Amino acid sequence: MPGLFFQQRLVINQYREHLLNTNTVLLFDAQQLNVDEFDLHALLSPFELAVITRRKSIKAKQEYLATRLLLKYLVKQSSAQFSHLTANQISSEFDEQSSKLLIHITGSETVFSSCLSHSNGFVGAALNIERAEFGFDIEKISVQRPFVKLAKHFYHQDEVNLITQSQQQSAERFFRIWTLKEALAKATSRPIAKLLSPNVFTELTQANLAALSCQYNEFDISVVSDKSTDWQCSVVNSISQLRGVLGF
Template sequence: MPIDYFANTLTIQHGTENDFSLSEKQLAIWLCDGSNADLQALNLKQILHPDEHCILAQRKKQQAQQEYCISRMIIKRVLVSTFGANATEFASRFDAEQGQLQLWHHDQLLPVSVSLSHSNGFVAVAMSLGNHAFGLDLERTNKPRAFLKLAKHFYHPDEVALIEQSAANEQQAACFYRIWTLKEALAKTLKKPIAQLLRPNVFELIQSNQLHSQSTQINQFDLSLICASPLEFKHIQASTLNEKSLSIN
């Protein structure tokens, strides 16, 4: 039933600075508010790979720079804790042909799956050992928008009907964004452009592809995770962090 997808079933726990290593059959999520991150104070030379410095230089807006740095700092903390070596020896590279972010140690592709999302400076990163299909999406829900107008233009009629059933504007926003984060997470899981998944019914697609989803709301953000294996949902570890807790020695 579609109503099941609106339950906040993804548990967010407050982790510690030691919660960065991955273990078998575990899918971990890290959340960080990087909107106030001072990039000048971060020792990026000891964190980013030379390729990543080049990508960062292409980010012109401060928020985009903050989100990129915070997401890579989380990834590097996990890789250093899991595999050892220096943070700068690891590189994150987006493979356009595969439609996914890949993690490398020198010339070796690491057996790690990753999905990340960011919105208004808030960053979410999901990682697991092995080759797993999953997608994560994060969206801020308090943006003033014409939700019904947008839904009628992009969404499936059944999805529009669900939004119309919500009387209050806040409820319509929550419904609109939950559908949106599910669509984005699904697109990342299936490695398809989001444009191909806007009009179809997202609930039917999740079921027909035998996928599993969990979602939650946190700090005026909606977060959805979709995964091909239900076993990984038994090992979710979510942590809320700040940029100071991501420093790498």
């Protein structure tokens, strides 16, 4: 059973507008952005402006702006009724009660659930229009980290055995298990701390959730969902590809 989760089954393609569907995770290298070149008041809601202002590091500002632009693009593309919106009329705000990042639209009662992830400047964003159990995670595969030691300290013994039985694939297996745990945590709104020691493959099976994963460059990506296995990833090479829709 665990072998299925190590297969590279998540589809990743280069961004093409006509290839997008409602089950798309947009990926982007946020380190390309020069935040100072953007009119943030035109692109971000007042709430989001307050958040990005509190971000201290350049990388944190890049990741925040990039993920919000991706989310706003997805909202405007999701339905013709939202295509006229300006970017700053779409606001992302974390809801403590549901542990979800919710998308609010000025003058509308419509609320979207969404999911974000970032690692070393590489970011992803997705809408959860069907309000399904859904989550995804991105993690850079770092062979420098003491992943075997970390696995023995935090992971289930069966997971440790999978990691240590193949020296060549130990790092890849460690991070695949990690992204599955993180994606599962987001899908079920459970704290990641409570999913570190249980066997993630057992947890996914018991929760009747589907998982798709793959590697992209130096990153491992996993998607967990209860309603669909047709999730895909689309890599945006330049934020200017979204310019026409976002209006900047």
